[in-house]
Amino acid sequence: MIVDMKPEDIVGEYQEATLTYCDGKSRKVLYTGLETPYPDGKLIVSTTTPDGIISHVNRAFVEMSGYTETELLGAPHCILRHPDMPAAAFKDLWDTVLRGEKWQGFVKNLRKDGGYYWVKATVIPNVRGGKVVGFTSVRRKPSRSNVDECIALYPTLI
Amino acid sequence: MSYMFTVSPDFAPDRLSGWYIFNTWLQKQSAEAIHLEMYNHYHDLHQAIAADKIDLIYANPFDAAMLVREKGFLPLVRAKGESDEAIIAVNADSNINDVADLKPNTRVAFTDDPDVRLMGMIMLEPADLHAGNIIPLLSDNHVLVAKHLLKGEADVGIILAEAYDNLSGMLKKQLRILVRSQISVIYHSLMIGPRLQSRRDDFQKILLEMDRDEKGGGVLNALGFSAWQRIEDEEMEFMIDLMDTLNT
Structure with a gap:
């Protein structure tokens, strides 16, 4: 279940947008220009079910996303x-992992408070007994040069 | 029949006697003849694994994936509350204050410990550093990594956090930590090979009760551990998946 973002959760001036996901569902998101720097030395780790529902998060995920663990577990990963x-980036991600391969890319994630943080993400399918039972995503600190390249490139792909 | 036990070569040197005491204790508890063979280098360990000589191993997370996927090993236990972390250190007088200050051709000292090197290189990525644009300085142990920094032969060093914490006060005073990893989910594991797997449950039981055993508690102390905790198969699979995501 994914719900619209609430103005009372937002820190600072915000803009509104409506995102439509690949399953046809929509969500109103509120976003600001406030970046949370990725902390040195940490990894953000999460696991989802095969259809993208969050089943595990680590502490760094909770801290960086701004959501509580309870809010995250059971939510679709596109909450971020x-x-x-x-x-196109997420289509490429899903096409790649559904082929059973590893995907890597740079992602701007949305926090609960409307701010954002950049990550270098790697997603792999969890194969157990020959079946994909979920996906593990590990995010690490990206370099500023990679982020700057994405800031220039991504608007041309929207 | 005699079985062979080994410990990943990144063991702390002052725990060497502890592993021999542990092996003696384990033989007595399990009533199995187990020979402990310690390797100083990963190359030698990997040759022994390839030749199917090993039956029991306290394995580095990097090797755990290969042991499970290619050699049919299963996890037993891990040291309670312990995880593998790495440190990026510099000379205390260095003008490097942030990883982002580092440039290509940085001289990086490290050991052949694969998971520490992996964690360290991930922490250098924010400076766009990778295996192809650093000057590597392979060192025999973590103390020598520290000495490369002190002598100005390396700009940064990648050191196992536990080894860094155990460096002498004199050495640490001359070094500075740039980044300490807080990964928490990567750890060494005691694993059992195919020839001994019929006794997996017995070994797990013996080990899980070790801290409550009169002599066992002292043996654990000699290893620097408080107790063992069980590793479920899925937990091991999760760590293997995690290592797979990091190894790119």
Whole structure:
């Protein structure tokens, strides 16, 4: 279940956008220009079910997303999707992992408070007994040069 | 029949006698003849694994994936509350204050410990550093990594956090931590090979009760551990998946 973002959760001036996901559902998101720097030395780890529902998060995920663990578990992973991210990037992610391969890319994630943080993400399918039972995503700190390249590139893909 | 036990070569040198005491204790508890063979280098360990000589191993997370997927090993236990972390250190007088200050051709000292190197290189990525644009300085142990920094032969060093914490006060005073990893989910594991797997449950039981055993508690102390905790198969699979995501 994914619900619209609430103005009372937002820190600072915000803009509104409506995102439509690949399953046809929509969500109103509120976003600001406030970046939360990725902390040195940490990894953000999460696991989802095969259809993208969050089943595990680590503490760094909770801290960086701004949501509580209870809010995250059972929510679709697209709860973090930022309107500046081109849909093509997520299509490529899903096409790749559904082929059973590893995907890597740079992602701008949306926080509960409307701010954002950049990550270098790697997603792999969890194969157990020959079947994909979910996906693990690990995010690490990206370099500023990679982020700057994405800031220039992503608007051209939307 | 005699079985062979080994410990990943990144063991702390002052725990060497502890592993021999542990092996003696384990033989007595399990009533199995187990020979402990310690390797100083990963190359030698990997040759022994390839030749199917090993039956029991306290394995580095990097090797755990290969042991499970290619050699049919299963997890037993891990040290309670312990995880593998790495440190990026510099000379205390260095003008480097942030990883982002580092440039290509940075001289990076590290050991052949694969998971520490992996964690360290991930922490250098924010400076766009990778295996192809650093000057590597392979060192025999973590103390020598520290000495490369002190002598100005390396700009940064990648050191196992536990090894860094155990460096002498004199050495640490001359070093500075740039980044300490807080990964928490990567750890060494005691694993059992195919020839001994019929006794997996017995070994797990013995180990899980070790801290409550009169002599066992002292043996754990000699290893620097408080107790063992069980590793479920899925937990091990999760760590293997995690290592897979990091190894790119």
